[in-house]
Each structure stands twice: as structure tokens, then as C-alpha cells.
Amino acid sequence: MAPHDIQALGSHRCLLGESPLWHPAEQCLYAVDIPGRQVLRWREGADAPDAWPQAAEPGCIAARAGGGLLVARRDGLWALDTETGAQALVSPPPYDPARLRFNDGKVDPAGRLWVGSISDAREPEAVLYRFDAGSFAAQVTGLTTSNGLAWSPDGRRVHWSDTKAHRIYVADFDVAAGALSSPRVFAEFSLRTPGVAYGGRPDGAAMDAEGHYWAAMFEGGCLLRIAPTGEVVRRIELPAACPTMPTFGGADLRTLFVTTAREKRPAEELERQPLAGAVLQLRVDAPGLPAMLTHS
Numbered sequence: 001m002a003p004h005d006i007q008a009l010g011s012h013r014c015l016l017g018e019s020p021l022w023h024p025a026e027q028c029l030y031a032v033d034i035p036g037r038q039v040l041r042w043r044e045g046a047d048a049p050d051a052w053p054q055a056a057e058p059g060c061i062a063a064r065a066g067g068g069l070l071v072a073r074r075d076g077l078w079a080l081d082t083e084t085g086a087q088a089l090v091s092p093p094p095y096d097p098a099r100l101r102f103n104d105g106k107v108d109p110a111g112r113l114w115v116g117s118i119s120d121a122r123e124p125e126a127v128l129y130r131f132d133a134g135s136f137a138a139q140v141t142g143l144t145t146s147n148g149l150a151w152s153p154d155g156r157r158v159h160w161s162d163t164k165a166h167r168i169y170v171a172d173f174d175v176a177a178g179a180l181s182s183p184r185v186f187a188e189f190s191l192r193t194p195g196v197a198y199g200g201r202p203d204g205a206a207m208d209a210e211g212h213y214w215a216a217m218f219e220g221g222c223l224l225r226i227a228p229t230g231e232v233v234r235r236i237e238l239p240a241a242c243p244t245m246p247t248f249g250g251a252d253l254r255t256l257f258v259t260t261a262r263e264k265r266p267a268e269e270l271e272r273q274p275l276a277g278a279v280l281q282l283r284v285d286a287p288g289l290p291a292m293l294t295h296s
């Protein structure tokens with residue numbers, strides 16, 4: 001694949017794909033379809049993914065050190081045995097599932113799962129949690145759509161976003177303690193303004209080995225590569241208006257896989273953008289950081 005030759009991974013289309021994960025031990029791609037209520041896995045060369053139906057919307061997944069996945073669903077945190085298909089509740093949710101569900105999540109450099117929630121009514125009642133030793137501890141409150149988690153290559157800075165607020169934040173991170181401090185705005189984007197072209201809002205993200213943060217811009221139809229200073233240094237246009245999250249994969253971690261959404265998009269847009277809902281793939285120069293495994 002030439003640079004910026006953007007293709008769909010097979011013919012599968014998600015309603016709202018999210019949480020792409022290149023499994024470092026299995027060398028294959030996983031993702032979720034949130035409203036489609038499925039965990040998906042693409043094996044090398046397969047057109048259609050394997051699918052594990054879920055009883056509630058899965059917001060994100062993480063690879064477990066002992067094998068299988070953790071699935072953060074509206075109704076709690078679940079273990080999924082990808083060999084047998086068995087599912088077991090690990091923890092109930094730390095919120096009211098009638099109003100919130102889990103959204104973006106990622107494993108920190110010490111193997112703890114961090115996962116945030118999203119408010120169905122898009123009120124600022126969502127929280128970013130750390131899950132460790134069997135319990136959730138709130139780390140950031142007052143969010144609307146917790147998203148965009150990514151650690152710097154040295155593990156000393158953590159980033160997250162609030163999609164509705166159009167902001168990405170950064171904080172110092174103490175790996176041993178699993179604690180963030182000095183949160184500040186990393187990058188911010190214009191809200192929708194009548195008469196002005198809309199650039200989208202920051203959704204899921206991935207970090208490359210050079211310490212640049214890649215943000216999917218929901219309704220902006222692009223990926224942004226953002227330097228550690230917060231400056232946007234590159235923009236890659238995508239053939240889908242609603243990318244939701246990138247992740248680095250392939251043997252050299254230089255293939256960027258990007259989940260996208262087609263749910264609730266206008267019919268004329270879907271006609272113009274037949275790849276909406278696909279997992280997109282493109283080659284990039286700087287490799288990404290491998291996904292961490294969780295010990296939970």
C-alpha cells in the first residue's frame with residue numbers, strides 16, 4: 001500500500017465502530033461496534049470479522065495479559081474468552097446505566113485499565129475512571145464524552161479528550177502511583193458556528209513512537225497528527241466524515257487502522273461515502289506504540 005492509499009479492511013461496515021486494538025500477542029485487529037453490540041476480530045486475510053455479540057453496548061476493549069479481552073459495556077466490565085466465547089462479569093458499572101455507558105478506554109504503562117463514560121444526554125456528568133485491584137476510582141469528572149486516551153512514549157504524560165467540549169487535555173502522569181496531576185488544555189477546536197466550515201471534534205486517539213498524538217476528528221473527516229507542543233503538524237483527509245479512533249498495527253506498527261461511523265448519518269453522505277462504517281487502513285512513516293496488556 002502506498003502512503004495515503006486509504007482502503008477499507010474487508011467489506012464489513014459498523015454502525016459505530018470504536019476502540020480498534022492491534023493485539024500485540026495475536027497480531028490481529030479487534031474493534032467494537034457500539035450500537036451494533038459486537039466485539040469484532042479481523043484475522044490476517046479474512047474479509048469478514050469474527051463477531052462476539054454483546055448484551056449491552058461495548059464502548060471499548062483491552063487485551064488481558066492472561067489472554068482474552070476486557071469489554072467495557074454499559075452494564076459493566078466483562079471478561080471475554082475469545083477462544084470459547086465465554087463472558088463473565090468482572091465489575092458492575094460505577095454509574096447509573098440508565099443515563100451513562102462506558103466509552104473510550106486504554107491500558108496505562110503499568111497495566112491498569114483506564115476507561116471513561118459518556119452521557120446519553122450529552123450532559124457534563126461523565127467521568128474518566130482508573131480500574132485497579134477490582135474497583136473503579138474517578139480521576140477526571142465533569143466530562144460529557146470521555147475519549148482520546150493516550151500516554152506519551154515515556155509514560156510521563158497522559159492525554160484524553162472531551163468530544164463535545166472540542167478539547168484535548170494533557171496531564172503529568174506518575175506511572176508507579178497511577179496518578180495524574182496538573183491537567184491542562186492540550187489542543188482545542190472551534191465549536192460549530194453558522195456560516196463557518198466545521199472542522200469536527202476530537203474523538204479517539206493513538207500515540208506514535210515520536211510522541212505525536214493522532215486524533216480522529218468526528219464529523220471532520222480527517223486525522224490530525226499533533227506534536228507534543230499541541231501544534232497540528234499534519235492533517236490526513238479520510239473518505240468518511242466520522243472517524244472515531246485510530247490505532248497502529250501490522251508487524252511494523254506502521255499501519256494506521258481507523259474505525260468510522262455510519263449510524264445517524266444523512267443518506268446523501270452515505271451515498272457519497274460508501275466506506276463510512278468501515279475500518280480504514282493506511283500506511284504512515286512513524287510507527288505507533290504497541291498496546292499495553294492489562295493485568296486486570
Ligand SMILES: O=C1O[C@H](CS(=O)(=O)O)[C@@H](O)[C@H](O)[C@H]1O
Nearest residue numbers: 034103145147163164203218244
Ligand atoms: O457515541 C459516540 O459518539 C461520540 C460522538 S458525539 O459525542 O456524539 O459527538 C463519539 O465520539 C464516541 O466515541 C462514540 O462512542
